[in-house]
Amino acid sequence: MLGFDSSTSKLTRRSFLKAAGATSLGAAAAGSLGFGGGALAALAQEEAVPENEEIVSTICSANCFQACMLNAHVRDGKVVKMSRGDYPEEIYSGCCLRGLSIPERTYSDNRLKYPLKRVEGTERGAGEWERISWDQAIDEITTQLKAIREEYGPRAVTFGFSSGNYRGQEAATIRLAFTVGGCFLQLMYDWAVGWGTNRVIGGGTFGYSNEPKDMVNSKYIIVWGTNPVLTTPQTWRIILQAKDNGAKLLCIDPMRSATSHYCDEWIQIKQGTDLYLALAMLNEIVKEDRIDVEYVKRATTAPFLIRQDTGLFLRRSDIEGGELADVRDAVTLNTAGSTKADPAYVMNEVTGEIALYTECDTPVLEGEFEVRGIKVKTAYSALKEHMAAYTVEDASELSGVPVETIRELVDIYTSDEPVMAYTQFGIDHYRGSHLWGQTLAIIAALTNNLSRHGSGLGGPGCPKGALAPLYVNPVVSTGVSPVDIANMDPRLCSAAWLETVRTGKYCGEDYPIKAFVGATGNPASNYPQQRLWLEDVVGNLDLIVTTDIEMTDTARYSDYVLPASFWLEYPDIRGNFSNPYLVYGGKAIEPLWECKNDSEITTLIAHGLGYEEHYPYFTDEEWIDIGLDSDENRARGIDHATLKEKKAIRQLGTEEEPWMVGGFEYDNEFPTPSGRAEIYCEIPTACYEYGQDWQSEAKDQQFPVWLPPFENWPGAEIRSKYPLGYLQLHQRGRTHSQWFSSETLREIDKEPLLHISRPDAEARDIANGDVVEVFNDRGRCVVKAVVDDALPEALCYIPKGWQRSQFIEGGYQELTANRADACAGSYVYYDTAVEVRKVEE
């Protein structure tokens, strides 16, 4: 029944027999090897070696959101292993294979050890490097940067960073940009769902989730478009505890994902149709008023009166005049507190007169009225009318989810039990996903599933995961205003920047980009449509400088590569998303080889450019002081010494009262214009502007609408040419592209594979292990294929993070498109279609 061979993780009867046979043969041949010398030399050291270990508490700083505390065991000046560290709360304590492999990654031969310069006369990417000194590297880099800045101005230099070093040092590069001037890249991923929830409950693009541990109070957890069993195992632990407590787990996914096998119910949905399903659920809920009326009247804008002439709320200044009467611009109306300052009216059920929402406990929920000649309608009535177009029947036909299943989801949401919709970024990677977030947030608002224990939506968790802003702003910590900061060029959205490099224009302005200086990220690999980087960026820039710890795709195509220190080599702090703690990561060893940490490198560059005064040298400890220097931290008792001693301190909530959106931290309000959950967005806008036409879409998004994905949904026209939806799923052995070369993890997961459904494989005569080409108009890659019964027809994927050198040809990121939803400002990686063909060998 059971057995396995030693080369793969198979477990079949057949392979067991085969392996057993091989073992027997091996035994028969053993005699010729004689009696190994090992027998005599083997050491039994159990009692011999005394314990001489120091434990340093540190924190994994990849951006998987899990933020595991780890103990680094140091012996004879070397980190010999990691063990699980402990948060003050057991539920947040854990580790995974990546964290445990940090020592191997630290000492690996894959580390960048010395400054490297591309050998003159060789092409970028050719892989020929000359080891140079730090002095030479900084001198040459800053000499070239100065020449570029003199000829073209500071904006010719673009600084880039991302989430590769999710701790304080990550801010070093942005701070450099702020100090010397120039532009830096605005990241364009993972904001989409949050942009939609922000329209409803505020808090920005990452502020929509309750503290993860509150999920143990859930009665229903709907895992929607994410795969925590593979990607967020520490959060899955919390979900398992909810299950132990009696929660029902549902999974909505087009794939038979690993997570779907661990849930009580899997709901198969066609890819790209999640928004339509959510819209129909919302319609079904409001159609029959299956809402929490008391909560809705008290905590949402449902009773607010919308002027039928302007589409804006009827406000006090509309009736009483005053200086706010003319203030109806998008910025003001979208600012938290603005509707409290100039309150909207509701219709008072008791008096039959209008009343300010701030003064009326008995508003009418439905109706159309005329107030001083102005026709008005409650937001709830308008919502009901708007949503009527989205029937469960249509949703069922498009999504493949049976009508009764959609009704079951509605029953769950209206059951009066707390419901959590757990999601991360699967749906985020499609066009229109902000509207899905907007819809989910409205559903949660109408059913009292936002701030009640066990309820909520999202998964990113605690909105203190972001960097301490003081790290970034050089003025605060130095008291000196850098000469350029007044003329600081804006951040450039990466989707448009890739074109700017070729055209020299950004939003109609001249941006003669000549240099890229990047750290803590791997844009050549993680930005979509990889050929744009390889051709436009690599082909047009005069200078590319990359700081990293390993030879990533981005580093490989650079002129200078600077070796960064890794996490065990300097102390730092990190805020977390998957728990509410701020954590101190201790220094376990000195920097290896000639590595320097990010801030040391940016300091050298700043000084080379003449900014000694504005970017003074700070020690690692001083950086932590700067990062912690805020009134908010002082109020929480968070200072450097205390954090170092306690190792982890809560930034939000308490152990007894976990942090909740709209909970006590916000005085029982949402950080929205009205302080309530806003079911109607008066003036929808775009997350970022980079010259795109967002207005023509935003003008229809006061309520959520159906906005079909670009390529990856059943109705996509491109399917006739490229019939397969294409995902780049996160796997357990990498975080984005990190750990791509880690040796032990590669033994488990050796090479990139195209996962293809059985019917799609059969139609193309593809069997396991066949070499295939995956292609579309944007690019291609050649990989081995595996038939994966987790996949429905017309959907395939290659796991994320593999570098180009690991493919037979090309790269998996060539296939994705350099585009974002016009409003949501996030790349739509999964909204991609491809074709696959077998490569005849």
Place this chain on the structure above:
Amino acid sequence: MRYGFAIDTKRCIGCHTCAVACRYENNLPKEVWWNRIMTEGGEYMDIPVGEFPNTRLSYLPVACQHCENPACVKVCPVGATYKDPETGIVRQDYEKCIGCRMCMAACPYTGVRSFNWEEPAYYTGVAFGAADIPVHEKHVVEKCTMCWHRQAKGDQPACIDVCPERARHWGDLDDPESEVSRLIASREYKQLLPEEGTKPSVYYLV
């Protein structure tokens, strides 16, 4: 006393954390794994069995089963493979091992033992793991030691604490009050190849 494991397959998500912890704790050479994570039935890691959408997916972490009636002990010509009478742990005495690999042939749980055909090779120059683990040598059969070196200090095996889903439990199967005994008594379980009569000390809770 008989030490053993209870592994909750309902909680195990095949994440390999226990396998990787074992690897580093014991400084295993390249390509050597004493504890591996099997995707049940699938031909590839993480790929479910059955045809979409009617699939099943589950994992089995498999290492030496530390059998009560170990097949390996009976065949070892030099007594290098033996059962520790105090703990029930099946041990391998590297000093006595002559590298004949009879134990590997006799063990029905293929792959839980490794044999160093060559000088053990490593990815870095750092000796990882505990200070008191035996040094890996050429021509010696090795396997899971149940972290013998840790037990001397009162520590559990390295694969237990690290499990993110708390699926792994270790303790004395002879003590009815131990956590493992209580889990085995209260849950359905399976054992690997019971027909072999080896009486494994690893219980997979199902």
